[in-house]
Amino acid sequence: MTERTEMTGQNAPTVHFEPLDPSLANEYHEVSADIRERCPVAWSTGHWSERDTGFWLVTGFPEVNAAALDHNRFSSQQGATPVQYDLDMLRLIPLENDPPLHKRLRLKLNPFFTPNAVNGVEQDVARIVDEILADCLIQDPCDLIGSFATVLPPRAFFELFLNQDPKDLGHVFELVDAMQTQPERALEVVPQILGWCSGLLETARAEGRRDDLIGTIAHAGLDDADDEVRMTEPERIQMMYLMVVAGIDTTQSALGSIFHELARDPDLRKRIATLDDDGLVQAVEELLRYTSPVTLAGRTVTEDLELGGCPMTKGDRVNVNWTSANRDPKTFPEPTNIDLSRANAKRHLAFGAGIHACLGKDLARREIRLAVRAVSRLRRFDLAAPEPIPYRSGFTRGPLRLPVHLER
Template sequence: MSIEIKTPRVERHFDHHSREFASNYSNELNEMAADFPVAYTPAWNGFWMLAGFEEVNAAADNWPVFSSAHDGIEGDPFVSRDLANLPEPLPFQRRGVSIPFSKLGTGVRFVPSECDPPMHTDIRRLEVPFFTPKAVRGHDEEVRRLVTEALDSVIETGSVELIMEFALQITTKVTIGIIGFDKADWLDFALAVHEMGARPGSQEAGRRVVETRKKLAALVAERAKEPKNDVASALLAGSIQGTPVSEAEAATILNGLTFAATDTTTSTLAHMMIYLSVNPTHRQRLIDDPTLIPNAIEEILRYNSPFFGTSRTVMNDIELGGQKLKAGDAVMLGFAPGNRDPRKFEEPETIKFDRANAKDHLAFGAGPHRCLGAPLARLELRIMIEEILKRIPDFHIATDDIVPYADKSFNGFESVRTTFTPGKRVSTS
C-alpha cells in the first residue's frame, strides 16, 4: 500500500471496502492508529480517515462541525425537519454515516444515526427508556431462556452454526420484541440484517430491507390504533422538536434500531468464541471465574470492533491532528483503528482480559451518537458466554469453518461452525 506525505496534507491510499484491506485487516488497524491518526485518502471521491483515539473522540463530540446528517434521500420523511434546522441552504451535501452511502444498500436514512441534535436528541429521548441499565436488567430472564432454548435445539447434535442458529436468532428476537413484534417473526429481520452485513449495497440486501420496512410500517399502523408498551407505541406518542412523530417517521426510526442492535452483538460473540477456541488457557480462566467475563467482553469489543467506523461531513473549516479539513469534506471516524491506538491502549495488538481501561473502547461509538443499545448488548453477550462455557465448554472451531464477511466495514461473519461433545437438553418446553 503506497504512502505519500505532502505539505501540509498527509495522504494514505486506503479503502475500507477493498479485499486488500480485508486480507490484512488487523495489521492495517495497528498501522493506521500508530502512524496515521489523521490522513487523507482519494478512495470514494476522497475522504479524511481519523484513526487516532483522541482524534475520533474529538470529532464525535463536536457534532456542530462534524455532521451525521444525510441530505437528498428521495422519500425521506425527515427532510422538512432537516430544512427547518438549517439557518440557510448549504453549499454542499451532507453525506450521512457511510462512505459511500450506497454501501448501506437502500437509499434509506438510518435514524437517529443520520441526524444531528436537536432532532437526534429528541429521537433518542423517546427510545432511551427501553435501553436504560434498569430496563435492560428486566430482560435477563428472557435472554437466558432464549439462550437455553437455542442450546437445547442443538446440544444433542454436537454442532452449531453460531450466527443463524444461535446468536443472531437470540439478538433479533430480543430486539424485535422490544420494538413491538412477536418473537416468532425474527427470521425475516435476521436475514435482512445478515445480508446487509455480508453484501452491503447488493440487490438482495436492498430487497430484504424493503420487505422489513413494510413490516415496520404495518406494525406502526397497528400501534396507531392500539398502543402497547413497546418502542413503536412510544414513538407515536412522542414528538420531535414540538411536532408529533408521524407514522412514516416512526417506521424509519424503527428500521435504524432493527439494524443497529443485532448483527454487531452477534459478531462480537463469534469473535469471542473463535478466540477462546484457540486460547484454551483463557477459556479455562473464564470457566473457573465467570466474574472475569464482563471485562473480557470489553476487551474483545476493543480488539475486534464489530463496526469499522462511521462518517461525518465537515460543516466548517477546522484543524485536527495537524491537518486542515475543509467545509464539505467527508470524514471517517475509525472506531476500529482508534481501539488499536498505542497512545491510549498499552500493547494494543494483544488481547488482555484484565486490561484496566478496556471499557474505554470505541466499539459502541462516541459522543452523542454513542450506541443506545450498549447495555443490552453487554447483557446478551454475558449470558450467551456464561451458558456456552457452562454447557458446551469443550467447543472447537476449525479455521475452515469460519467464513468472515468479505467487506470489513462490518467485522462479522457469514457463518461460524462450532463442534462440541454432545450433551443433554435442560428445558422441558
Template structure:
C-alpha cells in the same frame, strides 16, 4: 516529494474492507494509518481517522464534526437504485445517529425508552430461555456458533425489543440485509437494485406495525416511537420507518451478533482465559466482553462531516469534508492501550474503548448488547463445559462495509 507524488501515494494507501487483505485483517491498514497524516480513501470517499486522540477530538466536538453523515442515506444510491425505492414509496429521513442537537435530544429520548434499563431487565428471562433452547438443540457434539447460536439468539432479542412478531423473523432478516446492502457503496449496483426492489414490501410491513401500535400500544420500541416517551411526543411515521429499519434492526442485530462470536473466540483461543472463566464465570465473562469489544470492535466506524475548516491530527480539513472514524483502529492505538493486540483481562483502561462510540452519540443499545453477550456466554460455558474450537478451525471474516464479524465459529465439546 511533489504534490503529484503525494497524491499518488495517498491513492495507493487505500482502504477497502470488502476485499483482501483488509477483509481478513484491517489492522494491517490501521497500524500504518496511525503513523501517517489523516488520508483520503478513494474507495470510501472519506478521510480515514485512525488515531484514538483524533477520534476522541471528533466525538467530543459535535458542533465542528456533524453527525449528519454518520450513516449513508439509501437515496444517495445510483439512479437505477433510487428508481426502485421511489417505485416502492420507500420513505427516507435521518436517524438518531444522523441527528445533531437539538433534534437529537428528542429522537434519543424515544429510542432510549425502547432499550431502557427496565426493558433490558425485563428481557433477561427471554435471553436465558432462548440461549438455553439453542444450546439444547445442538447435535453431534459440534456446532457453528454464528449460524446456530448468535444469529437466532440475537434475532429473537432485537425483534422482541422492537416489537416484531417471532414468526416474521426470516423475512425481517432478509429485509434487514437489504438495508445493509443499500448502505454499502462498495456493493455491486445490481445487488443494490434488487435490494431496493424489495424495500417496498418492507415499507408496507412496517406501516402495518406502526398502525397497529397506534391503535393498540404495547411495551415495545415501535409503541414508544409512535406515542412518545420520556416527556417527548412521538415521531412521524417516516421517521419511525427509518429508525426501526436502520438504527434499531441493522445495528442492533449485526453488532451484537459479531460481538458475541468475537468474545467467544477470544475465550476459546487462550487456555488461560478459559480457565479463568471456569474459576469465576460471572466476573471473568464481563472482563472478556470488554476486552473483546476493545480488541475486535464489531462496528468498523461511523462518518462525520466538518461544519467548518478545521485542523485534525496535523491535517487541515476543509468545510464539508467527510470523515470515517475507525473505532477498531482507535481501540488498538498503542499510545493508549499498551500491547494492543494482546488479550489482557486485567488491562486497567479497557473501558476506555470506543466500540460503542463516546459522547453525545454513545450507542443507546450498549447496555442491551452487553446483557445479550453476558447471557450468551454464561449459557454456553455453563451447559458445555468442554467447549473448544474445532481442530481445523481458522477464523474468516464477512465482507462488510460497516461490520467486522466472523463468517463462522465452529466448536466441539
C-alpha cells in the same frame, strides 16, 4: 487492497482505503494498524459513496475519540455510514440527526434501553441463551454463527422489546443481513424492510398502543403536546428501521468474533469460566475492545478545522475507524493481547462515543455477558475447522461461519 502513502497538496498523508473492500475481512486489523502507525489521520482516495471518492480516514484513538465527541464540527446530519448510497427513502433517525432534534428523539427511546430496563429482561435473555445453547449441543459440529450468534440478538430484541415472534421473521433477518453484508443491494432490500416497519407502526396505532417501543415511535410527533418533535410518517418508519437493524447486526458480529477467540484459545475460556460477576463484566469490555465489531462511522466537517495536524475543509467527509482506535497502543498497551484485567478496557469505542453512542449498548453487553458465561462453562468448545476462519467485512465485521465441537 492496494495501499500507498504520499503527501497531498494540503501536506496531509494520503492512503487508498476502501471501506467495503472484501479483501479487508481477514486483515482489517493489520491494514488499519499499518495506516495508524504512519498517519493516524490521513486522506483516503477510496469511495465514500457509489460515485464519490476522497475522505479523511481517522485511525488513532485520541483523534477518533475527539471527532466522535465533537458532534458540532463532525456532523452525522449528512450521513453516518462509511459509504453513502442514493436512498432518498432512508435516513437513519435519530443517528443522522444533530441536536436539538437528536436529543428530543433519544429522550423518547432511552427509557426502553436503560440499565434498569435491561435488568428487567435479564432472566428472559438468560432463558433464551439456554434454549439456543441446548439446540447447539445436539449439532456436531455446530456453526455458532448460524445457530447462536445470529439467533440470540434478534430473538431477544424482537421477542422482549418488539413483542414479535422471531419464528415468523426469518425473511426480515435475511434482509437486514443482506443490507449489512451486501450494501450494493440496498435499492432492492431497504424498501422491503421499510414496508415491514410501516406495518408495525400501523398496527400499533390501530391497537392504541403508546407505551411500548413500537407504539412510542408510531405516535412520535402526532400528539398535540409533542410540539418539540415534528415527524412525518416516512421519518417514523425510518426510526423504526434503525431500531430493527441496530437490534440485530452489531451484537451478532460481536458474539461471533468473541466465540472465535474463545474457541481458538482454551486457556482464555478457562480463565473466563473462573471469573466472578464483576470479573466477567470486565472481561466482556476487554473482548469488545479486542473484537470491535463496528468498523467505521461517517461524519461531515461543518467548518474549517484541524485534526491530528491535518487541515480539514467544511464539507469534507470523514470516516472514524473504531476498530483501529481500539487497538491503538498509545491508549491500550499491547493492544493485540487480550488482557482480562486491563484497567482502561471500558474506554473502548466498540459502541461509538458521544451523543451518537449505541442506544442499545447495555442490552448488547448483557446478551454477550450471558452468552460468554454459558459457553465458557462447557467441557468442550473446540474449533472444527482449520484457521483462518473466514470473516466478512462491511459496516460490521465478524466470522462468516464458526464450526465447533460442543460438549456440556
